[in-house]
Amino acid sequence: MTGPPLIEVEDLRIDLDDGTRRVAAAEGISFRIDRGETFGLVGESGCGKSITALALIGLLRQPLSIGGGVIRFEGQEIQHLSAARQRELRGNRIAMIFQEPMTALNPVSPVGRQIAEMFVLHKGKSWREANQLAVEALASVRVPAPERRVKDYPHQLSGGMRQRVMIAIALACGPDLLIADEPTTALDVTVQAEIIELMRNLCAERGTAILMISHDLGLVANVCRRVAVMYAGRIVEERGSADIFRAPSHPYTQGLVASLPRLGSRAALGRTRLKEIAGVVPAITNFPDGCRFNPRCAQATDICRVVAPPTDSLEAGGFVRCYHHA
Amino acid sequence: MKLRANLVIGGALFVLAIFVGLLAPWLAHTDPVMDANLMNAEEPPSWTWWFGTDGQGRDIYSRVLYGARVSLTVGIVSQLINSVIGVGLGLSAGYWGGWWDDVVNALTNLMLAIPSLIFALAIMAVLGPGLTSLLIALGLTNWSFTCRIARASALSLKSQGYVQAATVLGYGDLRIMITQLLPNMLGPIIVIGTLGMGSAVLSEAALSFLGLGVRPPYPSWGSMLSEARDQITTAPWLSVFPGLAIFLTVLGLNLLGDGLRDILDPQSRSRRT
Ligand SMILES: Nc1ncnc2c1ncn2[C@@H]1O[C@H](COP(=O)(O)OP(=O)(O)OP(=O)(O)O)[C@@H](O)[C@H]1O
Numbered sequence: 001m002t003g004p005p006l007i008e009v010e011d012l013r014i015d016l017d018d019g020t021r022r023v024a025a026a027e028g029i030s031f032r033i034d035r036g037e038t039f040g041l042v043g044e045s046g047c048g049k050s051i052t053a054l055a056l057i058g059l060l061r062q063p064l065s066i067g068g069g070v071i072r073f074e075g076q077e078i079q080h081l082s083a084a085r086q087r088e089l090r091g092n093r094i095a096m097i098f099q100e101p102m103t104a105l106n107p108v109s110p111v112g113r114q115i116a117e118m119f120v121l122h123k124g125k126s127w128r129e130a131n132q133l134a135v136e137a138l139a140s141v142r143v144p145a146p147e148r149r150v151k152d153y154p155h156q157l158s159g160g161m162r163q164r165v166m167i168a169i170a171l172a173c174g175p176d177l178l179i180a181d182e183p184t185t186a187l188d189v190t191v192q193a194e195i196i197e198l199m200r201n202l203c204a205e206r207g208t209a210i211l212m213i214s215h216d217l218g219l220v221a222n223v224c225r226r227v228a229v230m231y232a233g234r235i236v237e238e239r240g241s242a243d244i245f246r247a248p249s250h251p252y253t254q255g256l257v258a259s260l261p262r263l264g265s266r267a268a269l270g271r272t273r274l275k276e277i278a279g280v281v282p283a284i285t286n287f288p289d290g291c292r293f294n295p296r297c298a299q300a301t302d303i304c305r306v307v308a309p310p311t312d313s314l315e316a317g318g319f320v321r322c323y324h325h326a
Numbered sequence: 327m328k329l330r331a332n333l334v335i336g337g338a339l340f341v342l343a344i345f346v347g348l349l350a351p352w353l354a355h356t357d358p359v360m361d362a363n364l365m366n367a368e369e370p371p372s373w374t375w376w377f378g379t380d381g382q383g384r385d386i387y388s389r390v391l392y393g394a395r396v397s398l399t400v401g402i403v404s405q406l407i408n409s410v411i412g413v414g415l416g417l418s419a420g421y422w423g424g425w426w427d428d429v430v431n432a433l434t435n436l437m438l439a440i441p442s443l444i445f446a447l448a449i450m451a452v453l454g455p456g457l458t459s460l461l462i463a464l465g466l467t468n469w470s471f472t473c474r475i476a477r478a479s480a481l482s483l484k485s486q487g488y489v490q491a492a493t494v495l496g497y498g499d500l501r502i503m504i505t506q507l508l509p510n511m512l513g514p515i516i517v518i519g520t521l522g523m524g525s526a527v528l529s530e531a532a533l534s535f536l537g538l539g540v541r542p543p544y545p546s547w548g549s550m551l552s553e554a555r556d557q558i559t560t561a562p563w564l565s566v567f568p569g570l571a572i573f574l575t576v577l578g579l580n581l582l583g584d585g586l587r588d589i590l591d592p593q594s595r596s597r598r599t
Pocket residue numbers: 016025043044045046047048049050051052062063064215284
């Protein structure tokens with residue numbers, strides 16, 4: 001594909017200002033997502049996945065802020081767009097769904113109305129047309145009897161149905177990028193698989209790129225063509241999904257892969273968490289010097305404890321941030 | 327939902343008052359102002375004069391019916407003004423925070439520090455008596471509780487998932503306030519509004535009693551009480567019936583407010599969400 005990538009993040013730094021001092025909650029974040037591509041962001045809790053996603057849609061709020069780097073959407077720097085222009089992008093060109101389908105819908109508004117609002121807001125439709133389109137949108141996420149369901153309130157729907165409604169809302173305006181932040185963690189395993197499948201199919205049909213965020217490397221690798229692994233605010237490895245499983249480069253990724261059930265087994269889709277690596281993730285205010293993984297790394301040497309490793313390009317594509325990578 | 331006594335009785339009294347006010351021209355026996363006749367002045371209640379007559383021979387029953395119009399107009403309209411001001415200020419202050427929140431807070435504290443009737447009195451003194459002045463005076467002085475509640479609700483609601491989801495979906499601030507915040511705080515706002523209507527009816531009576539409200543000879547319950555003051559021992563029905571009308575209307579609104587609080591209670595509401 002020619003032209004600029006859909007989204008391009010270069011050396012992004014996100015500051016956390018706790019009133020007395022400024023620490024980098026994430027830094028040196030670089031990645032790009034092309035049109036229609038699927039890209040995954042994986043890492044343990046608190047490593048900075050959600051704040052990276054919020055930065056992409058211009059919604060970092062105090063105490064968080066962008067401390068450096070650029071984010072380009074179709075070549076345009078998002079940070080320099082006016083608030084109104086950023087708002088036009090949100091929901092319309094870049095949509096996002098969250099972990100909690102229970103709370104992400106307005107409890108006192110029928111779901112059809114909440115879908116229709118997107119057409120009114122972003123496409124300038126009349127409420128009449130929008131309500132009609134809402135029924136179609138609900139049908140497209142395979143909610144049975146959509147003409148009746150549009151009148152339902154969120155509490156009348158199951159968790160899986162609500163997440164379908166969220167997907168319908170997110171995809172209503174035909175966005176170019178769908179950010180899915182732990183979209184299925186709150187659902188049970190069989191429903192999880194259905195929702196992921198639905199999301200993937202709809203996005204593939206429409207050419208919508210996906211940025212999928214999760215703890216679960218197996219799940220992400222299953223959905224995404226490329227995966228970036230984050231650790232303590234930095235991307236430590238970015239590869240094609242298949243490569244990462246076959247030959248993980250970074251010691252942390254190796255730990256992750258080793259902790260997973262074999263790729264292809266049902267459990268790989270399930271709820272296996274990244275937890276078998278010894279040690280704990282350092283607190284944001286207490287990142288170690290040098291490579292942030294060094295206290296937990298078996299291969300660490302003196303240099304690892306002093307200077308952060310630069311990124312190293314891999315022959316097969318992608319990069320890794322480690323002095324002694326495989 | 328179990329029907330509660332306070333809701334039923336309060337609702338019935340309020341509906342009765344509205345009904346009486348709307349249908350006054352058909353229910354009344356005489357014109358409340360024009361049909362003065364000194365021949366039947368100060369008649370006690372009887373089959374001809376249900377509530378008796380006043381010193382000018384006017385039918386108290388008819389005057390009480392017409393008085394409902396003034397009381398309810400003042401109660402409803404002034405409370406609507408209060409609700410709009412209170413919700414507008416409180417909701418935006420809670421959602422936006424910052425200096426605007428400080429300004430609204432200062433204003434609310436000011437309003438809470440001055441008794442609203444005194445404040446209304448001062449406004450009436452500037453505007454002069456009359457129905458319009460009453461509406462303005464009472465409509466501008468009783469919004470602080472609504473404002474407090476709207477602000478507190480907005481503060482707690484803005485961290486809800488659906489409010490954040492709306493931001494992510496590109497909703498503007500105004501749209502978020504109207505579609506996400508307002509409907510979710512409507513319960514307590516309605517309760518306060520209902521109670522506020524009751525107190526506005528009382529305030530109207532007080533101001534009219536002081537001669538600052540609706541001007542005689544047009545009847546309002548407060549002005550009727552005011553005129554009846556001198557005959558309280560010789561013709562007690564002159565004060566009893568308008569007094570009773572005020573009492574029942576305010577009682578009805580308070581019961582209704584309590585009943586609504588029971589069913590719109592945030593506790594029972596959040597259980598559904
Ligand atoms: N509003 C905030 N105020 C203060 N610190 C924050 C805020 N939001 C995030 N952080 C901090 O920034 C870091 C990254 O948070 P983020 O939410 O991006 O983690 P995450 O990778 O999405 O984790 P999870 O998997 O638990 O969602 C965390 O250490 C978190 O404590």
